[in-house]
Amino acid sequence: MVDTAQRSNSKKPARTPGRTSAKTTKTPAPTAVTPPVVPGVDTGPVMIAGQSGAPTVNIESLHRQLLGTWADVRLRARELTAQPALQRIEGQSMAEHRERVLGQLHILAENGHVHRAFPKDLGGEDDHGGNIAGFEELVTADPSLQIKAGVQWGLFGAAVLHLGTKKHHDAYLPGIMTMQVPGVFAMTETGHGSDVAAIGTTATYDPATQEFVIDTPFRAAWKDYLGNAAKDGIAAVLFAQLITAGVNHGVHAFWLPLRDESGAFLPGIGGEDDGLKGGLNGIDNGRLHFDGVRIPRENLLNRYGDVSEDGTYSSPISSPGRRFFTMLGTLVQGRVSLDGAATQASAMALTIAITYGSQRRQFNAGSDTDEEVILDYQRHQRRLLPRLATTYAHTFAHDEFLVKFDQVFSGQADTDADRQDLETLAAALKPLSTWHALDTLQEAREACGGAGFLAENRLVGLRADLDVFATFEGDNNVLLQLVAKRLLTDYSRKFASAGPGVLARYVVQQAAGRAYHGTGLRTLGQSVADFGSTARSVGHLRDTAVQRELLTDRVETMIAEIAGKLRSAGKLPAKDAAALFNANQNQLIEAARSHGELLQWEAFTRAVETTEDAGTKQVLTWLRDLFGLGLVEKHLAWYLVHGRMSAQRAQSVTAYIDRIIARLRPHAVDLVDAFGYSQDHLRSAIASGAEQERQNEARDYYATQRASGTAPRAEKAPARK
Amino acid sequence: MVDTAQRSNSKKPARTPGRTSAKTTKTPAPTAVTPPVVPGVDTGPVMIAGQSGAPTVNIESLHRQLLGTWADVRLRARELTAQPALQRIEGQSMAEHRERVLGQLHILAENGHVHRAFPKDLGGEDDHGGNIAGFEELVTADPSLQIKAGVQWGLFGAAVLHLGTKKHHDAYLPGIMTMQVPGVFAMTETGHGSDVAAIGTTATYDPATQEFVIDTPFRAAWKDYLGNAAKDGIAAVLFAQLITAGVNHGVHAFWLPLRDESGAFLPGIGGEDDGLKGGLNGIDNGRLHFDGVRIPRENLLNRYGDVSEDGTYSSPISSPGRRFFTMLGTLVQGRVSLDGAATQASAMALTIAITYGSQRRQFNAGSDTDEEVILDYQRHQRRLLPRLATTYAHTFAHDEFLVKFDQVFSGQADTDADRQDLETLAAALKPLSTWHALDTLQEAREACGGAGFLAENRLVGLRADLDVFATFEGDNNVLLQLVAKRLLTDYSRKFASAGPGVLARYVVQQAAGRAYHGTGLRTLGQSVADFGSTARSVGHLRDTAVQRELLTDRVETMIAEIAGKLRSAGKLPAKDAAALFNANQNQLIEAARSHGELLQWEAFTRAVETTEDAGTKQVLTWLRDLFGLGLVEKHLAWYLVHGRMSAQRAQSVTAYIDRIIARLRPHAVDLVDAFGYSQDHLRSAIASGAEQERQNEARDYYATQRASGTAPRAEKAPARK
Incomplete structure (x- = not known):
């Protein structure tokens, strides 16, 4: 087992995670391990962090990259959310909690943190992207605070701003901004x-x-x-x-x-x-x-x-x-901010679970004395690392999304097409990130066992608060259906002037034509049309162009297939047309989801391309591969049924994922440290270093006992499960 | 759209769901609908409940069947849990809630409900199966009540009973039974x-x-x-x-x-x-x-x-x-009872969500005036009906599990092998049912939208309480690993006396040899070895023997493959052997899960076989098909990669699932009514008939307005999303 486990992550200041993390490392750099050969799978040597030739992550530069376009706003917001006055007190009654959050809104109003989007002449900054970035960060203090602030300034205030005219702005916005007039978005x-x-x-x-x-x-x-x-x-x-x-x-x-x-x-x-x-x-x-x-x-x-x-x-x-x-x-900003806040919650959950998993030990499988660090178990890695890869993808996609939002709302790129693209993007990304947050918070909770169920470790509270993200500001399934309709519209526009013969040929020759585009986030690069070859190696799957092709092809083919099935709808009575649409609804929503996943993969890929530090870039490439191939693995049956992949290559997908996960394991703690949350944000007892102290104390106790010869003898070689 | 939606499910007495349900039906029997032909898929005519020739569910007999072996105990328990004194009051502080539950334990002690497992000479009944059946039902009153009762009598008391001897029984059990001595299982x-x-x-x-x-x-x-x-x-x-x-x-x-x-x-x-x-x-x-x-x-x-x-x-x-x-x-009884309680929570969640989904309307896709019942949307059906099928499978599997438990603990069949089978069964079923409950409660919550997030509708509270079921009484992943080890042991025993050549042949010829057995629940019937034929029709998938073969084959092949990979472990140093095992851990756990799913499918199939009412049997067969083929669909890539299914047949799996779901839709409300919960158990405002009243009032309002000619004219034909 690779032992990178004994890093204490306690008390990392938010702004210098790299340096602090290095300082608190207790064990020497981990040693090289060659895993045993698994028959039939060439796993290759695993490169271990710190080992000569193995990549290392530059936590500080990765931290800045993850903070994204509005990094400075986010860092200022994190100073704010590190203040106990803005934080949730677990276990308060509903009445007490409401009272506390109301008071916190007044603090935010005085602070001006929530005024960035309002007009300069009323004391705002006309800064739409920065406003959302700062708003999202409030989730670390208390999701109730975030959402109540969102009601006041993001919905109630924004409705006056965007739907009202100057007389309304002058009359109402000052009172809204100062919280003199708390309001309802009815x-x-x-x-x-x-x-x-x-x-x-x-x-x-x-x-x-x-x-x-x-x-x-x-x-x-x-x-x-x-x-x-x-x-x-x-x-x-x-x-x-x-x-x-x-x-x-x-x-x-x-x-x-x-x-x-x-x-x-x-x-x-x-x-x-x-x-x-x-x-x-x-x-x-x-x-x-x-x-x-x-x-x-x-x-x-x-x-x-x-x-x-x-x-x-x-x-x-x-x-x-x-x-x-x-x-x-x-x-639309409600959906934008939920996408960001949900992704932050996923990042917090994984920081807690991976920190704990790198310290917690259970069962001594391969040793008489030392128990295994639980993050060294393959299953534990399989539970957490793909979710970490997805969280990275969501983080990068969210920043691009926020840039798009800012361009539209600042008037920089504000055509009808821009606005429609933004809304489609919101409808595609918000469902994926909010579902992912719930899934990740739950998996993190279970990965921390009974400790994960205690309020003092934050996971259950965050999950409870974020639950409704899946259905408010647009029900996730309804939003994905909107995306699907947009994809169908784009698809049919493409063929509006062509006869049905063209359409049929398109459906048949999926791998060739690549003219259809989704929303603005995505630009298509290379086309690779040689699927199904059994001679391709595992290495082929690492090819960015191959991953792009696999993911793109699926979305386009699904939409084309559904469009073909719906072709007759225009000639049917409304009721029958609706029934025909309904008979394809599930597939439509699945296609929309795959479209959103593709957008996230593209954003992740662009982020990797702009990463400068070589070691960080290598590790991020593995993480991107894990995300991309994880999507392929999830939809493997589709690729097989549609002849896009041979059985042999399909098997190599899972084998390669296992291999990447083993490679990423030594970097797991660095990758969550790069999110940059301090214990002031996490406030999770099990991620505070307490577990490491307990483990050290217990191991020292047994080591001392063994050394002194006072240890009781085992009745026989002890039997363990 | 099929309209069976207007059934009010309010105030069904638990014991006569069939009759009451029929009485409260407001609309006439639903009419026949032939869905439009979807190109490429022969969906066939959908048979509608009430239509001539279509099956109907006998709710009352199905209710008894679902109650299982200890039906009378369960019905008495449901009279108890219908009492407000034993029920959760949402929103109480932790201190108030603790105090209330403590008081409720005294009620249970006085009532004797929790004494069935204790010895007759101390006032018990030596009834182990009945004890668990009655205990599980407490979950409808308050999961805290159930689990605290479980601590007192199922863990603390049972430890004295099973690990102590007569002197301990005489000294301690009376105080434990009466709650004079509340105790801790430390x-x-x-x-x-x-x-x-x-x-x-x-x-x-x-x-x-x-x-x-x-x-x-x-x-x-x-x-x-x-x-x-x-x-x-x-x-x-x-x-x-x-x-x-x-x-x-x-x-x-x-x-x-x-x-x-x-x-x-x-x-x-x-x-x-x-x-x-x-x-x-x-x-x-x-x-x-x-x-x-x-x-x-x-x-x-x-x-x-x-x-x-x-x-x-x-x-x-x-x-x-x-x-x-x-x-x-x-x-082991802790795991037995969690399996049952979790399954009940799933059943409650689906009763709430399907009742609401059959009354709630949103969007008027195919009509100018009438909005669609949301359960008529394909996606909504896809979200809820497969989970209903799974809940049925778990219900039937749990009853067989409870019978096995009772046989062991009553001494009726109490060999070492029996006890080991029971433990493997517990380790296989408890993870599946507890995860399923969390998944189902969450999907039900989302399917009810914002209403699902309100405490008054029960779903969020049940989910919060059941969360820890996934990690207590044995972490689900650890339990599944135990199952996998048992499967490997059974597998290697089978080949203990044979040379490696035999083993290799076995691995190659998966489809032939069928001698390996899992736990006692499963007995293998027929063998079908003709997979991969592209000539097979959709109808073939309905064949019980085909489903059994597909599910069985996968478990056996997975175990054989892993056993092959682990063959060298015996010759390796402990550390390397552990690493080799670890490199296969994820697959092992997946194999164990598939084994558990197979056990549930077998139990469901046996339940269908013993169903006497023809209409009920037909509907249950569809539901069993949905469960079985849902498992096949989930693992479709595996079947394709392993050459067990052609691409053509693989596609027909999803098409057939869509077809079964459409067939089951008219029976959905009957199938949840058959669980037999009254509003005293559900206590969910949205499942009380209130939504139906709101819908009726709104539709009447608009109908009256249209009829009177006072309705405001639309500016243009109204645009809807």
């Missing part, structure tokens, strides 16, 4: 979450008084799950069907005062507390309903639609559909 | 969970005073994660290395008083509260440590090992290894 209803266009709340214009009248027509139209609604919100941005002169112009947003100075609901407004949730209990989610509530005409946030005094509706966007999606599109 | 230490044989706590015999002296030599040897240790336990069964006359005889159990009447620790004993956990916070888990604590010689629970007054050790089992495993083996 969009979702009990009956409608994913299908926002179908919400039931109405805002009917009354020209006699020049007011909108807000009504909740039935129970399913109660606003629901709204942060700040149960207790703190004194105003809301309310989404309702705008009706004027007998015409429903669809969903629009309105400024609506909710509570008076005593905290009581204003006349016509009622509500309920959503009560205890699976997590995020520092946020007061609740329900609202309205009965003839009148608000002035000017309260309509009128950037994309307005009503004149006489009730005439006007809009700069003539298509109601396009108008609706434009309005919703301004709120 | 086995696990901070440093040793899975490897119990290596615990550090010592019990050194002092012949001068005829006492054992209990010591904790270092911090890692603190007892940890122990239920009842933080607050309530006044005695413990302590596991420690028994040392007498300079010899360590390995782990033995001792009766140890912990606290005095005031609740203070006795001299030499200290401890800590484990504090807040990810769930099960009604249990006071804690740590204990000992410094020279003296207990009389008679406190050794001496069934399997004793120390005479002069310090001479004796045991009826001469091998220390066998003695250790015999002692631990008496405690």
